[in-house]
Amino acid sequence: xxxxxxxxxxxxxxxxxxxxxxxxxxxxxxxxxxxxxxxxxxxxxxxxxxxxxxxxxxxxxxxxxxxxxxxxxxxxxxxxxxxxxxxxxxxxxxxxxxxxxxxxxxxxxxxxxxxxxxxxxxxxxxxxxxxxxxxxxxxxxxxxxxxxxxxxxxxxxxxxxxxxxxxxxxxxxxxxxxxxxxxxxxxxxxxxxxxxxxxxxxxxxxxxxxxxxxxxxxxxxxxxxxxxxxxxxxxxxxxxxxxxxxxxxxxxxxxxxxxxxxxxxxxxxxxxx
Amino acid sequence: xxxxxxxxxxxxxxxxxxxxxxxxxxxxxxxxxxxxxxxxxxxxxxxxxxxxxxxxxxxxxxxxxxxxxxxxxxxxxxxxxxxxxxxxxxxxxxxxxxxxxxxxxxxxxxxxxxxxxxxxxxxxxxxxxxxxxxxxxxxxxxxxxxxxxxxxxxxxxxxxxxxxxxxxxxxxxxxxxxxxxxxxxxxxxxxxxxxxxxxxxxxxxxxxxxxxxxxxxxxxxxxxxxxxxxxxxxxxxxxxxxxxxxxxxxx
Amino acid sequence: xxxxxxxxxxxxxxxxxxxxxxxxxxxxxxxxxxxxxxxxxxxxxxxxxxxxxxxxxxxxxxxxxxxxxxxxxxxxxxxxxxxxxxxxxxxxxxxxxxxxxxxxxxxxxxxxxxxxxxxxxxxxxxxxxxxxxxxxxxxxxxxxxxxxxxxxxxxxxxxxxxxxxxxxxxxxxxxxxxxxxxxxxxxxxxxxxxxxxxxxxxxxxxxxxxxxxxxxxxxxxxxxxxxxxxxxxxxxxxxxxxxxxxxxxxxxxx
Ligand SMILES: Nc1ncnc2c1ncn2[C@@H]1O[C@H](COP(=O)(O)OP(=O)(O)OP(=O)(O)O)[C@@H](O)[C@H]1O
Ligand SMILES: [Mg+2]
Numbered sequence: 001x002x003x004x005x006x007x008x009x010x011x012x013x014x015x016x017x018x019x020x021x022x023x024x025x026x027x028x029x030x031x032x033x034x035x036x037x038x039x040x041x042x043x044x045x046x047x048x049x050x051x052x053x054x055x056x057x058x059x060x061x062x063x064x065x066x067x068x069x070x071x072x073x074x075x076x077x078x079x080x081x082x083x084x085x086x087x088x089x090x091x092x093x094x095x096x097x098x099x100x101x102x103x104x105x106x107x108x109x110x111x112x113x114x115x116x117x118x119x120x121x122x123x124x125x126x127x128x129x130x131x132x133x134x135x136x137x138x139x140x141x142x143x144x145x146x147x148x149x150x151x152x153x154x155x156x157x158x159x160x161x162x163x164x165x166x167x168x169x170x171x172x173x174x175x176x177x178x179x180x181x182x183x184x185x186x187x188x189x190x191x192x193x194x195x196x197x198x199x200x201x202x203x204x205x206x207x208x209x210x211x212x213x214x215x216x217x218x219x220x221x222x223x224x225x226x227x228x229x230x231x232x233x234x235x236x237x238x239x240x241x242x243x244x245x246x247x248x249x250x251x252x253x254x255x256x257x258x259x260x261x262x263x264x265x266x267x268x269x270x271x272x273x
Numbered sequence: 274x275x276x277x278x279x280x281x282x283x284x285x286x287x288x289x290x291x292x293x294x295x296x297x298x299x300x301x302x303x304x305x306x307x308x309x310x311x312x313x314x315x316x317x318x319x320x321x322x323x324x325x326x327x328x329x330x331x332x333x334x335x336x337x338x339x340x341x342x343x344x345x346x347x348x349x350x351x352x353x354x355x356x357x358x359x360x361x362x363x364x365x366x367x368x369x370x371x372x373x374x375x376x377x378x379x380x381x382x383x384x385x386x387x388x389x390x391x392x393x394x395x396x397x398x399x400x401x402x403x404x405x406x407x408x409x410x411x412x413x414x415x416x417x418x419x420x421x422x423x424x425x426x427x428x429x430x431x432x433x434x435x436x437x438x439x440x441x442x443x444x445x446x447x448x449x450x451x452x453x454x455x456x457x458x459x460x461x462x463x464x465x466x467x468x469x470x471x472x473x474x475x476x477x478x479x480x481x482x483x484x485x486x487x488x489x490x491x492x493x494x495x496x497x498x499x500x501x502x503x504x505x506x507x508x509x510x511x512x513x514x515x516x517x518x519x520x521x522x523x524x
Numbered sequence: 525x526x527x528x529x530x531x532x533x534x535x536x537x538x539x540x541x542x543x544x545x546x547x548x549x550x551x552x553x554x555x556x557x558x559x560x561x562x563x564x565x566x567x568x569x570x571x572x573x574x575x576x577x578x579x580x581x582x583x584x585x586x587x588x589x590x591x592x593x594x595x596x597x598x599x600x601x602x603x604x605x606x607x608x609x610x611x612x613x614x615x616x617x618x619x620x621x622x623x624x625x626x627x628x629x630x631x632x633x634x635x636x637x638x639x640x641x642x643x644x645x646x647x648x649x650x651x652x653x654x655x656x657x658x659x660x661x662x663x664x665x666x667x668x669x670x671x672x673x674x675x676x677x678x679x680x681x682x683x684x685x686x687x688x689x690x691x692x693x694x695x696x697x698x699x700x701x702x703x704x705x706x707x708x709x710x711x712x713x714x715x716x717x718x719x720x721x722x723x724x725x726x727x728x729x730x731x732x733x734x735x736x737x738x739x740x741x742x743x744x745x746x747x748x749x750x751x752x753x754x755x756x757x758x759x760x761x762x763x764x765x766x767x768x769x770x771x772x773x774x775x776x777x778x
Contacts, residue, residue, distance in 0.1 A: 285616055
């Protein structure tokens with residue numbers, strides 16, 4: 001990271017609004033998915049996003065990735081407005097998004113191939129990141145031969161191989177068993193610190209949200225809004241001690257759960273009335 | 274990449290059909306060769322004639338009766354052997370090769386044999402339909418019953434369902450229903466072919482016989498007019514089963 | 525453990541073959557050897573047909589028409605299917621006709637084929653080619669359209685252009701469908717060639733069956749049926765194996 005740009009936020013969202021049509025029809029009813037999201041994410045920050053199901057987390061992330069465009073508002077990456085996917089952002093998908101017909105190395109090389117990088121350097125870069133996620137022994141394996149945890153490591157290596165400063169992760173560990181998930185969290189922390197990335201990380205898991213974050217963004221449901229952002233000031237590296245036993249952890253987690261719970265209870269009440 | 278909306282597709286298809294029919298009519302009139310390409314109007318007139326004379330419904334009735342009896346017989350046989358193959362390794366290794374071979378052998382190649390051995394009365398024709406339709410049912414029964422979810426069987430056992438036969442009826446068949454319906458759908462398609470084959474090989478009535486006799490008289494408009502209801506019968510039956518199938522998919 | 529399981533597996537089909545052949549021999553012989561064609565009579569007939577060269581000639585004719593018609597169907601069907609899949613509107617408009625033709629039993633189309641193509645080689649070739657090509661096209665089109673949206677999004681997020689999208693996502697994703705189409709097309713081709721030989725030009729293996737039927741010689745028909753069944757089994761098994769190799773490619777997300 002160059003010093004001159006260090007004050008520019010990695011990502012800035014201004015007044016993001018997004019609606020979806022309920023059917024293909026031109027004049028069909030539209031639902032409001034996101035309503036006026038303003039957000040600024042520091043360079044090198046680890047931001048986790050949590051909120052009730054269907055509140056628009058994925059939509060928000062896809063807008064940040066410019067996979068879809070907002071109805072109103074703008075997305076700025078390192079100070080520049082963006083309207084299509086770019087090299088500074090790389091996405092990690094909940095369902096891994098690996099090509100079943102490509103081996104591990106070819107999957108990781110994919111973004112580099114797309115950029116027409118010479119095969120030699122692309123291979124080297126890909127190998128470096130495959131080693132980084134500890135999959136050197138599976139370079140030539142196909143995704144279906146790997147466990148879920150290993151598949152997501154490939155997804156992570158692929159995102160890293162792009163050299164993007166910003167990682168956008170949509171419930172990346174949601175489909176992975178609890179114990180593997182803890183290992184992956186630890187590894188992600190390590191890589192994040194080594195590589196000084198900015199990370200936007202969506203999760204359903206309260207512990208995970210607090211454990212990883214510099215800041216937790218809590219969304220409220222229908223339409224999606226930022227309810228609050230809570231800084232997490234627990235000492236790092238967090239895997240060297242029993243972070244769950246830390247009183248700061250319990251405080252943030254308790255606060256988040258109260259807020260989420262209120263939201264859910266309200267929703268139940270609406271649904272049953 | 275965005276999928277086209279159902280409405281757009283419908284509209285395009287309707288326009289397509291209209292254009293197709295008009296083009297056909299115009300070309301056929303220009304060609305003026307009713308033997309190779311009768312105009313649509315002539316085909317419709319033939320269809321009307323077949324309907325009004327009662328010929329079509331009589332033939333269709335015979336065909337449908339044959340088809341239904343054949344499919345029922347195929348289902349019963351398919352069930353018995355399918356269940357056997359699913360539940361017993363020995364039966365599987367002893368019987369499966371024959372059914373696999375039957376599956377890839379064109380039904381039409383077997384019809385002359387059926388004729389010699391069983392004659393071409395109703396039983397012979399039913400046998401042809403069974404030969405055409407039985408294998409998909411059998412295979413679907415076999416795979417459906419073999420892959421029955423072990424956990425559901427355990428649940429049933431824990432609630433006191435005992436013995437293979439009660440388990441078969443309470444859990445296995447119910448769990449296998451979607452697969453069975455898929456097999457039935459395939460079998461219906463093949464059964465219609467078997468029916469047509471049985472009715473065409475010798476002139477023996479039914480819609481196949483109708484087509485064959487008009488073909489022999491080179492009345493192409495009547496050939497088209499009688500193929501149409503046969504195709505609709507096949508498509509209708511398969512669509513109907515596919516509907517039921519979709520409702521059965523609870524996952 | 526393995527040995528105790530695999531032994532019966534090899535033996536059981538043989539055992540059942542012995543039972544079936546033996547039973548048939550006994551019953552057939554005691555009722556009417558000519559009509560019920562017990563295996564010994566079939567074997568004798570088989571040897572005779574081989575000696576005169578009739579069977580070899582018939583098989584050659586059948587295989588030639590089959591392979592030529594099928595090859596044409598592959599060459600025409602795949603590109604046509606790609607066009608149908610990529611140009612969705614065209615595919616949507618054509619779909620109902622292809623489906624209707626495909627669902628119509630071919631034996632009833634024979635009168636039309638006679639007035640269009642006569643009863644010669646072209647007519648037989650058409651019977652093999654057309655239905656096979658439809659199967660291949662329709663499946664290919666489905667494959668092209670069936671691109672997994674999550675993978676399309678992955679490629680988009682890494683800024684793949686149209687060509688790269690086709691090369692890395694659409695085409696590999698369509699291959700399992702194409703292969704399935706090739707198998708279904710082959711099944712159709714086999715039936716087509718036999719129908720042509722029994723109803724149009726009485727030649728080939730279908731012709732042997734037809735002649736056997738006229739001469740009231742079930743043994744002769746059975747010789748041809750056995751060869752057709754063997755041919756069909758070999759072709760379909762080969763394509764089945766080929767198809768299985770691509771099954772992982774289809775594997776759904778996660
Ligand atoms: N392509 C789309 N078309 C129509 N509606 C959509 C589309 N994508 C999202 N939505 C709607 O927008 C709202 C937000 O969806 P989104 O997937 O962003 O929620 P989420 O917070 O990621 O949910 P989850 O926690 O279940 O992943 C939902 O009501 C959803 O139904
Ligand atoms: Mg989501």
